[in-house]
Amino acid sequence: MSEDSGHSYALQMINVDKYFGAVCALRNVSFEVGSNEIIGLIGDNGAGKSTIVKILTGVFPPTSGELYIAGRKVDFRKYNVKKAHDYGIETVYQDKSLGEKQVLWRNFFIGRNITHPFGFINVRKEKEIANEIMLNTIGFRGKGITVDSKVSKLSGGERQGVAIGRAMHFQAELILLDEPTVALSLKEVRKVLDFVHQIKDGGKACIYISHDIQDVYEISDRFVIIDRGKIVANILKQDIGRRDLDSFLLEYAHGMKDGVEG
Numbered sequence: 001m002s003e004d005s006g007h008s009y010a011l012q013m014i015n016v017d018k019y020f021g022a023v024c025a026l027r028n029v030s031f032e033v034g035s036n037e038i039i040g041l042i043g044d045n046g047a048g049k050s051t052i053v054k055i056l057t058g059v060f061p062p063t064s065g066e067l068y069i070a071g072r073k074v075d076f077r078k079y080n081v082k083k084a085h086d087y088g089i090e091t092v093y094q095d096k097s098l099g100e101k102q103v104l105w106r107n108f109f110i111g112r113n114i115t116h117p118f119g120f121i122n123v124r125k126e127k128e129i130a131n132e133i134m135l136n137t138i139g140f141r142g143k144g145i146t147v148d149s150k151v152s153k154l155s156g157g158e159r160q161g162v163a164i165g166r167a168m169h170f171q172a173e174l175i176l177l178d179e180p181t182v183a184l185s186l187k188e189v190r191k192v193l194d195f196v197h198q199i200k201d202g203g204k205a206c207i208y209i210s211h212d213i214q215d216v217y218e219i220s221d222r223f224v225i226i227d228r229g230k231i232v233a234n235i236l237k238q239d240i241g242r243r244d245l246d247s248f249l250l251e252y253a254h255g256m257k258d259g260v261e262g
C-alpha cells in the first residue's frame, strides 16, 4: 500500500494543537488508526473529542500539527468537508449531521450530487438511491417517513439512522461516529453497534465516541483516552479488561492522576 515499513494506517494525527482564542482544546495530540481498526475515543465532557472529529473532517484546521490520511499528508489550507469525503471519511456528528430544513433525499447527497452531463442535479436518480438506502440500509418501513419528509420531522434516532445509512452507502474508508447513540432507544443502539461490527467485517476503520463504556468496550480494538486535551492512554483491548478500563477512567474522572501527569 503506502510507502513505509508495511504499516497501513487509515489515519495518523501527529502533535496536533488546537486553540480557540486562549482556550487550549487539544495539546500535542498524536494517535493513529489502523486501516481495519475500530478505535474507542474516550474522555469526559469537554476533553476534546469532538474537536478531533472536526479537525479530521475539515470543519476547521488545527492550530499546529500534522495529519495523514491513508498515508497522504493533508494540506490544511486546502482541506474541507468535501475534501474529507473525497478521502473516504464519513462522519455522524454529535450535534448536526443533517440539514434541519431540508428534505431527506437531499441530505444524502450534500456536496456530491449526481448530475446530468450538463451539470443539473439528477433528482430522479438521487431520490431512487435515497429510497433504496432508507428501505434496505436503515430499514425505515411503514413509519410514514419518505424521502420527501423534512429532517425536522424525524426523531433523534431516525436522524442518526439517516446519517449512518449515508456513511454506509458511500462506503467510507474511515467512519467517525461522535456520540451516535445519545438519542436512541436500546433497539436502535443495537443497530448502531451492529453497524460498527459491519465496518470491521468490511475491512474499514472507525473512530467511535460514546460515554457508554460498555458499548465502546464491545466494539473497539483499541482505546484512546483523552483528558483535558491530552492523550493520556492508548490501550489495546486485549491488554485491559472491562472492569480495569472502568477503574482507570474513574481515576481520571476524580483527578487522581493529576499529580502524576506533567
Ligand SMILES: Nc1ncnc2c1ncn2[C@@H]1O[C@H](COP(=O)(O)OP(=O)(O)OP(=O)(O)O)[C@@H](O)[C@H]1O
Pocket: 020, 023, 024, 025, 043, 044, 045, 046, 047, 048, 049, 050, 051, 052, 094
Ligand atoms: N468552537 C469553539 N469555540 C470555542 N471553544 C470551543 C469550541 N469548540 C470546542 N471548544 C472548547 O474546546 C474544549 C473541547 O470541546 P469538545 O467539544 O471537543 O469536547 P468533547 O470531548 O467533545 O466533549 P463532550 O463529551 O461534552 O461532547 C471545550 O473546553 C470546549 O469548550
Ligand SMILES: [Mg+2]
Pocket: 049, 050, 051, 094, 178
Ligand atoms: Mg463532543
